[in-house]
Amino acid sequence: MKNEWIIPCNRNGLSGCTRRQFLSTAASIGALAGIGAIPFGGLFPKNTFAATPMFEPAYLKLHRSGELADRADALWAVMEDCRLCPRQCGANRHQGETGFCRSSGTGPVIASSHAHFGEEKPLVGRGGSGTVFFSHCSLRCVFCQNWDISQLGRGKRLDHEALAGMMLRLQEMGCHNINLVTPTHYSATILKALGIAAEQGLRLPIVYNTCGWERLEILSLLDGVVDIYLPDFKYWANDKSVRFLSGAQDYPETTRDAILEMHRQVGVARQAADGIIRRGLMIRHLVMPNRSAGSQEIMGWIAENLPNNTYVNIMAQYRPLHKAFDYPEIARKITREEYREVVQKARDLGLDNLDVQGFWWLG
Numbered sequence: 384m385k386n387e388w389i390i391p392c393n394r395n396g397l398s399g400c401t402r403r404q405f406l407s408t409a410a411s412i413g414a415l416a417g418i419g420a421i422p423f424g425g426l427f428p429k430n431t432f433a434a435t436p437m438f439e440p441a442y443l444k445l446h447r448s449g450e451l452a453d454r455a456d457a458l459w460a461v462m463e464d465c466r467l468c469p470r471q472c473g474a475n476r477h478q479g480e481t482g483f484c485r486s487s488g489t490g491p492v493i494a495s496s497h498a499h500f501g502e503e504k505p506l507v508g509r510g511g512s513g514t515v516f517f518s519h520c521s522l523r524c525v526f527c528q529n530w531d532i533s534q535l536g537r538g539k540r541l542d543h544e545a546l547a548g549m550m551l552r553l554q555e556m557g558c559h560n561i562n563l564v565t566p567t568h569y570s571a572t573i574l575k576a577l578g579i580a581a582e583q584g585l586r587l588p589i590v591y592n593t594c595g596w597e598r599l600e601i602l603s604l605l606d607g608v609v610d611i612y613l614p615d616f617k618y619w620a621n622d623k624s625v626r627f628l629s630g631a632q633d634y635p636e637t638t639r640d641a642i643l644e645m646h647r648q649v650g651v652a653r654q655a656a657d658g659i660i661r662r663g664l665m666i667r668h669l670v671m672p673n674r675s676a677g678s679q680e681i682m683g684w685i686a687e688n689l690p691n692n693t694y695v696n697i698m699a700q701y702r703p704l705h706k707a708f709d710y711p712e713i714a715r716k717i718t719r720e721e722y723r724e725v726v727q728k729a730r731d732l733g734l735d736n737l738d739v740q741g742f743w744w745l746g
């Protein structure tokens with residue numbers, strides 16, 4: 384991998400740090416722990432943090448029965464006339480054609496893989512979230528901070544054997560989960576890798592860290608595979624989705640249906656005694672300037688359609704990047720007042736499992 388890698392802090396690209404910054408942070412952590420800090424597999428000694436002795440991830444049952452391999456084959460077949468995401472652009476990825484997401488072929492392009500300490504605390508714990516950051520994206524938000532990865536496709540092309548090895552290495556490092564960031568267009572490869580990794584001892588829960596824009600037909604093939612769904616709910620209105628999400632007019636209704644299906648599959652996210660979440664639905668919502676995301680409506684829909692203790696991370700860290708300056712209504716950070724009113728609305732609606740962030744830096 385190239386030296387100028389960004390070590391992304393989350394899929395929304397909201398708090399990315401340079402590789403140098405990451406290494407500096409890692410070195411500090413390493414110094415505190417009395418160990419050397421080496422990127423990619425050497426950050427922590429093997430099994431420093433006890434993983435999940437009593438936990439069995441969902442996919443093991445399917446793996447034992449052979450159904451995981453069948454599901455992988457079913458997804459693999461979809462790439463011949465690709466319909467893995469709601470764009471359904473029909474690219475023949477078996478023949479190397481490039482789809483709207485700009486991925487071509489069947490193997491994944493991966494930008495980075497590491498123990499990530501910037502995700503939600505119940506995913507990070509002490510050992511970190513084992514993040515695999517996939518390149519390319521089917522949604523292509525105009526404000527994406529990681530646009531060089533999601534839209535230019537910066538990363539390295541690998542195959543599912545290599546991806547399986549990456550998952551096992553993250554487990555050896557003591558991570559609490561395998562956090563697949565922007566996985567939709569590589570779901571077939573992911574399931575093939577998961578079968579190999581499960582056979583070789585992978586026991587960590589799978590986090591499906593998605594923009595939320597997912598087809599129900601594809602989600603049905605992930606039922607019993609994914610342990611934690613971590614979807615965004617970005618926009619409420621169709622016109623805003625067209626404007627900011629590269630023409631994805633159906634984003635609001637498709638995402639609502641997808642979130643309901645995700646909840647049906649995995650239920651409410653609950654922290655275990657050690658504070659770690661290993662199963663359930665965790666929703667992210669990024670508050671945007673000028674109320675452009677429809678945050679109040681999104682909170683209202685969650686309160687009406689999901690249990691009050693649904694985990695909702697209300698994120699404050701938006702800053703304009705990539706093409707955002709071409710759109711006046713999102714060309715600034717949010718204000719404290721804009722953030723506060725969304726949190727207050729969620730509380731007034733009775734949502735009582737909110738991840739509310741510090742926002743001291745907001746004007």
Ligand code: SF4
Nearest residue numbers: 465468472482484568
């Ligand atoms: S995943 Fe990519 S290639 Fe497949 S339908 Fe979506 S945009 Fe097209």
